[in-house]
Amino acid sequence: MQFLTQPRTDLTYSDVFLVPSRSEITSRTAVDISAQDGTGSQIPVVAANMNAVTGRRMAETIARRGGLGVLPQDLPLDEVASVTSWIKSRHPIFETPLWVTPQDRVLDVLHLSAKRNHPAVAVIDDPESRTFRGVVLVTDVEGADHFTSVSELMRAPVMTLGADELPAVSTPMAERADVLSELYQRMHQAQVDYAPVLDGDRLVGVMTLSGVLRSSLYAPGVDDQQRLHVAAAIGVNGDVKGKAEALVESGVDCLVVDTAHGHQQKMLDALSQVSHLKVPVVAGNVVTADGTNDLIDAGADIIKVGVGPGAMCTTRMMTAVGRPQLSAVLECAAAARARGASVWADGGVKHPRDVALALAAGASQVMIGSWFSGTYESPGDMVVDSSGRKYKENFGMASSRAVSARTREDSAYERARKALFEEGISGSKMYIDPDHPSVEDLLDRITSGVRSSMTYAGASTLEEFHERAVFGVQSASGYEEGRAVAQSW
Numbered sequence: 324m325q326f327l328t329q330p331r332t333d334l335t336y337s338d339v340f341l342v343p344s345r346s347e348i349t350s351r352t353a354v355d356i357s358a359q360d361g362t363g364s365q366i367p368v369v370a371a372n373m374n375a376v377t378g379r380r381m382a383e384t385i386a387r388r389g390g391l392g393v394l395p396q397d398l399p400l401d402e403v404a405s406v407t408s409w410i411k412s413r414h415p416i417f418e419t420p421l422w423v424t425p426q427d428r429v430l431d432v433l434h435l436s437a438k439r440n441h442p443a444v445a446v447i448d449d450p451e452s453r454t455f456r457g458v459v460l461v462t463d464v465e466g467a468d469h470f471t472s473v474s475e476l477m478r479a480p481v482m483t484l485g486a487d488e489l490p491a492v493s494t495p496m497a498e499r500a501d502v503l504s505e506l507y508q509r510m511h512q513a514q515v516d517y518a519p520v521l522d523g524d525r526l527v528g529v530m531t532l533s534g535v536l537r538s539s540l541y542a543p544g545v546d547d548q549q550r551l552h553v554a555a556a557i558g559v560n561g562d563v564k565g566k567a568e569a570l571v572e573s574g575v576d577c578l579v580v581d582t583a584h585g586h587q588q589k590m591l592d593a594l595s596q597v598s599h600l601k602v603p604v605v606a607g608n609v610v611t612a613d614g615t616n617d618l619i620d621a622g623a624d625i626i627k628v629g630v631g632p633g634a635m636c637t638t639r640m641m642t643a644v645g646r647p648q649l650s651a652v653l654e655c656a657a658a659a660r661a662r663g664a665s666v667w668a669d670g671g672v673k674h675p676r677d678v679a680l681a682l683a684a685g686a687s688q689v690m691i692g693s694w695f696s697g698t699y700e701s702p703g704d705m706v707v708d709s710s711g712r713k714y715k716e717n718f719g720m721a722s723s724r725a726v727s728a729r730t731r732e733d734s735a736y737e738r739a740r741k742a743l744f745e746e747g748i749s750g751s752k753m754y755i756d757p758d759h760p761s762v763e764d765l766l767d768r769i770t771s772g773v774r775s776s777m778t779y780a781g782a783s784t785l786e787e788f789h790e791r792a793v794f795g796v797q798s799a800s801g802y803e804e805g806r807a808v809a810q811s812w
C-alpha cells in the first residue's frame with residue numbers, strides 16, 4: 324500500500340479514502356475475499372467476543388456465510404462446550420428452523436420470530452421426532468390473541484424441499500451455485516420465500532429465498548470435518564492452560580486470548596501456556612509494532628489490533644490511551660507481515676468502507692461488535708421503543724454491567740475494587756435497521772462493498788488489495804462529501 328502524500332499524523336478510517344487505479348478485473352464476483360490467516364474463513368469478517376454480540380445463533384449464522392464468531396470469555400466452559408457442539412451439529416447449507424409444537428401459543432411464536440429473519444416458524448410434533456406438521460406465518464400471528472394455540476393458525480407450506488434436492492457441502496461451489504440458482508428461480512416463480520427442508524417427514528432445516536441466494540455466493544467456514552467453525556475467547560487470568568485445553572477439547576477451532584492491554588507480562592505468560600495447541604491463537608489488543616512483535620515472539624499467530632476505537636469503549640476518555648485505528652492497523656500489520664503473521668483489525672467499524680480500509684491497510688480480517696449487536700441473531704432480547712422502533716441493548720465488556728456479571732463469584736471487596744476500573748458503557752440502544760435487520764444483510768453489504776473496493780484497486784485477492792491500495796488523506800468535508808444526501812438542501 325502507499326499514501327498519495329505521506330501523512331504527518333495518526334489517522335482513523337474516516338480520515339482516509341482509497342484512490343481508484345487501472346483494473347483488469349472484469350467482475351466484482353471474480354474476486355477472492357477469503358482470509359489467508361489459517362482460520363479457514365471464507366470472508367474476512369469476525370463477530371466480536373462480546374456478550375451482547377456473539378452467542379450460538381450469531382456464531383452459527385456468520386460461519387454459514389464464511390465468517391467466524393468468537394464466543395466471549397464470560398461464558399462458562401461447559402456452556403462453550405454445549406454451544407460449540409450445537410454449532411457443529413448445524414447444517415452448513417440449510418438454515419436452522421425456528422420451531423414450535425401445535426400446543427404452543429401465539430406468544431411463543433412472537434417471542435421466537437425475533438430470533439431470526441424468517442417469515443415463518445415451522446410446526447413439529449415434538450423435538451425428538453421432529454415430525455413436520457406445517458408452518459405458522461409471522462404475519463398471521465401479528466395481531467392475533469396471544470393465547471391462541473399454534474394448531475389454530477398452522478397451515479400447510481406452499482413448498483417443501485427434500486434434503487436430497489439440495490447440494491451437499493462437499494459439492495464444488497460452481498456446481499452448488501447451479502443447483503441453487505435453479506431453486507431460486509423455482510421459489511421466486513412460486514412466490515415462496517420460505518421452504519421447510521424434510522428428510523422423509525422429519526424437519527431437518529429450512530431454506531429462505533435469500534438463504535438460497537447466499538448459499539450460492541458464500542462458501543461456509545468449516546473445520547476439517549465440514550462442520551461449521553467457531554472460535555472462543557479466554558482472558559489472561561486464572562488457569563489459562565486448563566481453560567484453553569478444555570476449549571480446544573470441546574471442538575473450538577480458534578482461540579482468542581483477549582485483554583484490554585495486550586502488551587503486558589500476563590499476556591506473554593498466558594501465551595506461553597497455549598502455544599502448544601494445534602489451533603490458530605489470536606492475541607491482543609495492541610496498537611504498536613513493539614506489541615505485535617512481542618506477542619508473536621510469545622507464540623501468537625494472529626494479533627488483534629485496536630485500543631479505544633470500539634463503539635462501547637471509554638478507554639480513550641478515561642485514560643487517553645489508544646491510537647487512531649487505521650494507523651494502528653497499518654503499523655501492526657506491517658510488523659506482523661514481516662514475521663509471516665497476521666492481524667485482525669478490532670473495533671470502530673460502522674460502515675462497509677471501514678472494513679475495506681482495514682483490509683487495504685493489511686489486516687487479514689476485521690472484527691465487528693456493536694454493529695452486529697443490532698441484528699436478529701445477536702443474543703439480546705428485541706425491545707420496541709415508544710415510537711415503535713426495534714432495538715437491542717449493547718454494552719462494553721469492560722462496562723460495570725459486564726464486570727459485575729463477570730465478578731459474581733468474587734468477594735464483595737474484590738467486586739467493588741474491580742468496579743472502579745470501568746472502561747466501557749453499560750447501556751446502548753442498537754436500533755435494528757428495518758432494511759437490513761439480519762447480520763446476513765450486513766454481511767451482504769460488507770462483502771459487496773469490499774468486493775467492489777477491490778476491483779476499483781484492480782485486486783483479485785486480499786493480498787493484492789493490500790499491495791495495490793493507494794490511500795489519500797481527506798478533510799472532514801471530504802468525508803462529508805462521500806455521504807448520500809437524503810433530502811434536498
Ligand SMILES: NC(=O)C1=CN([C@@H]2O[C@H](COP(=O)(O)OP(=O)(O)OC[C@H]3O[C@@H](n4cnc5c(N)ncnc54)[C@H](OP(=O)(O)O)[C@@H]3O)[C@@H](O)[C@H]2O)C=CC1
Nearest residue numbers: 558559560581582583584608629630631636638720721746
Ligand atoms: N480493545 C479495547 O480497547 C479494550 C477492550 N476491552 C475488553 O474488555 C474485556 C475485559 O478486558 P480486561 O479489562 O482486560 O479484563 P480481564 O479480565 O481480561 O483482566 C485484565 C487483567 O490485566 C490486568 N491489567 C493490568 N493493566 C491493565 C489495564 N490497563 N487494563 C485492564 N487490565 C489490566 C488486570 O489487573 P487489575 O484488574 O488488578 O488491574 C487483570 O488482571 C475484554 O473483552 C477486552 O477486549 C477493555 C478495554 C479496552
Ligand SMILES: Nc1nc2c(ncn2[C@@H]2O[C@H](COP(=O)(O)O)[C@@H](O)[C@H]2O)c(=O)[nH]1
Nearest residue numbers: 633634636670671692693719720721746747
Ligand atoms: N475499551 C473497551 N473496549 C471494548 C469494550 N467492549 C468491547 N470492546 C472492544 O470493542 C471491540 C468491538 O468494537 P465495535 O466498535 O465493533 O463495537 C471489541 O472487540 C473490543 O475490543 C469495553 O467495554 N471497553
Ligand SMILES: [K+]
Nearest residue numbers: 631632633636
Ligand atoms: K470509542
